Amino acid sequence: MEPVLKLKDICKEYRRGGAPFFAVDHASLEVEPGGYVNIIGRSGSGKSTLLNIAAGMLPPTSGVAELGGVSLTGKDDAELSRIRNDGIGFIPQGVSALPALTVLENVMLPFCLYPHDGDGEGYARLLLDRFGVADLADAWPGELSGGELRRVLIARALINRPQIVIADEPTSDLDVRSTRDVMEAFAKLNADGTTLLIVSHDLDALKYGKRVYTMSEGRLAEGNRLAL
Numbered sequence: 587m588e589p590v591l592k593l594k595d596i597c598k599e600y601r602r603g604g605a606p607f608f609a610v611d612h613a614s615l616e617v618e619p620g621g622y623v624n625i626i627g628r629s630g631s632g633k634s635t636l637l638n639i640a641a642g643m644l645p646p647t648s649g650v651a652e653l654g655g656v657s658l659t660g661k662d663d664a665e666l667s668r669i670r671n672d673g674i675g676f677i678p679q680g681v682s683a684l685p686a687l688t689v690l691e692n693v694m695l696p697f698c699l700y701p702h703d704g705d706g707e708g709y710a711r712l713l714l715d716r717f718g719v720a721d722l723a724d725a726w727p728g729e730l731s732g733g734e735l736r737r738v739l740i741a742r743a744l745i746n747r748p749q750i751v752i753a754d755e756p757t758s759d760l761d762v763r764s765t766r767d768v769m770e771a772f773a774k775l776n777a778d779g780t781t782l783l784i785v786s787h788d789l790d791a792l793k794y795g796k797r798v799y800t801m802s803e804g805r806l807a808e809g810n811r812l813a814l
């Protein structure tokens with residue numbers, strides 16, 4: 587079966603103090619349809635850099651990233667934005683809701699950026715309901731708890747029925763209870779067939795995934811190498 591996401595020999599080179607180094611060093615990864623892949627690793631190991639490349643937000647120095655067989659590299663900005671908007675539900679690190687839009691408007695934003703068929707508002711309300719935050723549709727992001735806001739961002743990531751949901755440390759700023767709510771929301775999504783790629787610091791997150799990779803100094807290896 588064709589992987590949803592394919593990263594082939596990805597490198598990202600930066601410079602520090604004039605000297606080049608690889609933030610991502612020849613990383614390869616395939617996420618199969620319905621897969622749930624966790625990437626773990628210490629701070630600074632290159633997880634966010636790799637995830638941003640996988641989400642089409644950052645071009646690699648070399649290597650190829652493909653979504654559903656379509657290369658994300660070598661596309662112009664307009665084409666890449668459209669692929670990202672429709673094909674990838676990206677949940678970046680930190681809070682990324684727009685404060686001047688209501689919760690419902692935030693969820694509908696990717697639907698409204700380009701013409702789409704169907705009932706965007708109806709689907710947005712259904713997603714909010716699915717994650718237990720339907721009653722917050724008319725609230726402002728600033729009025730929500732961290733866990734509620736994170737579930738709103740998951741709803742936003744799903745509004746265009748993407749091929750994959752990619753999340754960077756989705757629970758890093760949450761307490762134990764909210765972390766569990768968010769991880770259970772992801773588990774439910776995956777059980778319903780959504781393909782997931784999630785970066786986490788938290789080894790507890792691993793019990794919700796199907797495969798794990800460890801990032802260390804830019805290199806990606808299958809398995810939990812932190813426990814060794």
Ligand SMILES: Nc1ncnc2c1ncn2[C@@H]1O[C@H](COP(=O)(O)OP(=O)(O)OP(=O)(O)O)[C@@H](O)[C@H]1O
Pocket residue numbers: 600601609627628629630631632633634635636
């Ligand atoms: N734009 C940049 N320019 C130069 N170096 C960078 C840049 N972005 C990241 N780096 C460096 O690349 C390395 C990997 O960073 P990255 O943010 O991918 O790590 P991470 O594993 O996600 O860390 P954390 O868990 O703390 O978020 C780090 O050494 C970081 O300082």
